[in-house]
Amino acid sequence: QAFAVAADANHSVATEIASLIRQRQADGRQCVLGLATGSTPLGVYAELIGMHRDEGLSFANVVTFNLDEYFPMRPDAPQSYHRFMNENLVDHIDIDPANVHIPYGLLSTGAVDEFCHNYEQLIDDSGGIDLQLLGIGRTGHIGFNEPGSDRSSLTRLVQLNSVTRVDAASDFAGVDNVPQWAITMGVQTILDSRRIRLLAFGKHKAPIVARAAAGKQSDSVPATFLQNHVDVRYLLDSDAASEL
Ligand code: GLP
Numbered sequence: 001q002a003f004a005v006a007a008d009a010n011h012s013v014a015t016e017i018a019s020l021i022r023q024r025q026a027d028g029r030q031c032v033l034g035l036a037t038g039s040t041p042l043g044v045y046a047e048l049i050g051m052h053r054d055e056g057l058s059f060a061n062v063v064t065f066n067l068d069e070y071f072p073m074r075p076d077a078p079q080s081y082h083r084f085m086n087e088n089l090v091d092h093i094d095i096d097p098a099n100v101h102i103p104y105g106l107l108s109t110g111a112v113d114e115f116c117h118n119y120e121q122l123i124d125d126s127g128g129i130d131l132q133l134l135g136i137g138r139t140g141h142i143g144f145n146e147p148g149s150d151r152s153s154l155t156r157l158v159q160l161n162s163v164t165r166v167d168a169a170s171d172f173a174g175v176d177n178v179p180q181w182a183i184t185m186g187v188q189t190i191l192d193s194r195r196i197r198l199l200a201f202g203k204h205k206a207p208i209v210a211r212a213a214a215g216k217q218s219d220s221v222p223a224t225f226l227q228n229h230v231d232v233r234y235l236l237d238s239d240a241a242s243e244l
Pocket of ligand 1: 037038041136142143
């Protein structure tokens with residue numbers, strides 16, 4: 001679905017998330033959200049903070065799971081996704097910090113597999129993700145599932161693609177400082193979500209959006225695996241939709 005401007009797409013997703021949260025509240029149930037980082041979801045988070053402030057939208061029944069984190073990465077480092085989520089959402093809403101889950105970037109290498117297994121278990125124990133928010137990288141990655149990621153992949157340690165590291169270079173004052181690794185939910189973890197909402201804005205995303213939404217399904221563009229999901233929506237601005 002193409003919107004005239006990104007703000008309209010952000011408003012559409014934020015409204016959907018808010019109504020899901022309220023619906024679950026009315027039923028006395030938790031709402032489980034899968035969250036993303038990067039510049040793309042910032043507008044949605046700003047809208048949700050505004051709804052909390054102005055309309056009293058409560059996040060008391062919300063549980064979140066983030067897609068990914070660089071590895072290694074200190075949680076308080078400027079580029080950490082822990083810090084990103086605190087600054088851009090968590091610190092501004094009434095969510096219980098114990099309900100916020102983000103892959104941890106400071107594990108010893110020997111502890112990573114068990115952490116990833118537990119992350120999957122926590123998602124299952126929560127009842128599964130109701131709505132997963134996604135951006136897309138220029139390589140067609142979702143989370144940090146780079147080209148070559150299996151459709152059946154789960155949360156795991158992955159090596160970052162050189163294109164992705166170049167794209168992150170400005171955040172790290174040079175590509176050499178960008179971590180080589182990340183912990184990411186897998187493609188299967190993402191596909192298990194009940195709803196998937198992928199946001200993409202800007203001309204630079206147009207080629208990969210076209211391949212992701214309309215190209216042949218293949219692990220060379222992991223986002224193509226979303227095509228078969230029963231409830232996926234691509235929310236684009238006119239620039240990102242321009243090659244469809
Ligand atoms: C990073 C994140 C992805 C995100 C991508 C695009 O690689 N791990 O989840 O989708 O960047 O970032 P941006 O939204 O800034 O274009």
